Amino acid sequence: APPPACAAPRPPPRPPLGPATPAARGTTDEELSRAGSTTPDYGEKRLPQALIIGVKKGGTRALLEAIRAHPDVRAVGVEPHFFDRNYEKGLEWYRNVMPKTLDGQITMEKTPSYFVTNEAPKRIHSMAKDTNSLLGSHEPRRRSSTE
Numbered sequence: 001a002p003p004p005a006c007a008a009p010r011p012p013p014r015p016p017l018g019p020a021t022p023a024a025r026g027t028t029d030e031e032l033s034r035a036g037s038t039t040p041d042y043g044e045k046r047l048p049q050a051l052i053i054g055v056k057k058g059g060t061r062a063l064l065e066a067i068r069a070h071p072d073v074r075a076v077g078v079e080p081h082f083f084d085r086n087y088e089k090g091l092e093w094y095r096n097v098m099p100k101t102l103d104g105q106i107t108m109e110k111t112p113s114y115f116v117t118n119e120a121p122k123r124i125h126s127m128a129k130d131t132n133s134l135l136g137s138h139e140p141r142r143r144s145s146t147e
């Protein structure tokens with residue numbers, strides 16, 4: 001059925017997420033650079049307000065895909081690995097990896113290895129004290145058989 005005449009205009013379609021990155025290879029700088037440049041040209045890049053921090057093989061990709069179906073959520077398609085491997089690149093590098101958002105929209109990323117990175121909690125806290133961290137879980141025996 002056609003939408004009611006009073007329906008709010010929908011935002012333009014977002015670019016699809018790239019394929020899941022093989023965990024063993026990690027995310028390359030080129031992929032991260034592409035992730036930051038293929039977003040629609042409106043809004044501004046912001047640091048994420050919510051992170052999926054793990055666990056590896058815990059369905060983190062599926063969780064992110066489900067959440068980003070919401071029109072007010074924008075997510076990075078690759079794993080930035082900022083709080084573990086790329087922290088020395090600084091917050092401006094991290095912000096540049098993010099998609100552009102409008103006021104009120106939520107920026108997200110997922111990097112499952114944050115959960116097993118000792119420094120990640122304090123680094124995330126120093127970026128913003130109110131960052132939301134989401135954790136998927138996986139029954140351990142089934143998890144070991146999937147890796």
Ligand SMILES: Nc1ncnc2c1ncn2[C@@H]1O[C@H](COP(=O)(O)OS(=O)(=O)O)[C@@H](OP(=O)(O)O)[C@H]1O
Pocket residue numbers: 020021022023055056057058059060061062112146
């Ligand atoms: N809803 C639901 N229920 C159960 N299992 C699910 C679900 N969604 C995703 N998956 C399985 O999760 C595995 C991938 O997890 P991740 O996306 O976290 O992988 S990764 O750590 O980022 O590589 C991957 O497992 P394997 O196929 O065994 O590798 C997915 O099949």
